[in-house]
Amino acid sequence: xxxxxxxxxxxxxxxxxxxxxxxxxxxxxxxxxxxxxRDVEQTTVIETRLDKAxxxxxxxxxxxxxEVVDAQQRVWEAELVSELxxxxxxxxxxxxxxxxxxxxxSARPDVTVHQHASATGNARQVVQGQGSQTISFxxxxxxxxPR
Numbered sequence: 001x002x003x004x005x006x007x008x009x010x011x012x013x014x015x016x017x018x019x020x021x022x023x024x025x026x027x028x029x030x031x032x033x034x035x036x037x038r039d040v041e042q043t044t045v046i047e048t049r050l051d052k053a054x055x056x057x058x059x060x061x062x063x064x065x066x067e068v069v070d071a072q073q074r075v076w077e078a079e080l081v082s083e084l085x086x087x088x089x090x091x092x093x094x095x096x097x098x099x100x101x102x103x104x105x106s107a108r109p110d111v112t113v114h115q116h117a118s119a120t121g122n123a124r125q126v127v128q129g130q131g132s133q134t135i136s137f138x139x140x141x142x143x144x145x146p147r
Contacts, residue, residue: 005091009080010073012094015101017073020054021065028101029054035093036083 019028029050037043053072060068084091117125126135 005084006077006081008091008095008098009077009084011098011102012080013073013076015098015105016050016076017053017057017069018105019101020050020057020072022105024101024104025054028104031097031101035090035097 016028016032019025022028029047032050033043033046037046053075057065057068057072080094084094119125
């Protein structure tokens with residue numbers, strides 16, 4: 001089997017499986033299904049299989065998740081190899097899709113934020129993990145407004 005085909009299938013499998021536990025999942029899934037769903041019945045089958053795979057991944061944490069992710073990558077790589085052999089015309093769109101998904105996922109850092117705060121008296125706290133916000137406490141003449 002041609003190594004380029006296997007590499008492309010591996011890239012596609014990695015992209016789809018990596019997206020399964022992210023907020024981008026629905027967009028990624030819909031684009032994947034459009035690539036490979038030839039008719040309504042096949043589209044439904046692919047969506048069901050993808051959603052089942054995603055459910056397996058998000059149901060576990062820690063080292064067990066890595067095992068499930070690896071297993072799903074092997075499943076989808078084999079599926080994509082078969083699809084590429086049967087329909088070589090999807091190679092270019094699959095490569096483009098995989099590159100887009102990989103770029104999208106790498107632009108969305110997986111960030112964990114830990115904050116610890118305490119307040120006493122009339123102190124007020126605002127806790128934010130990421131992004132920006134505007135806060136105002138009280139207003140002019142409010143006994144609690146900052147001075």
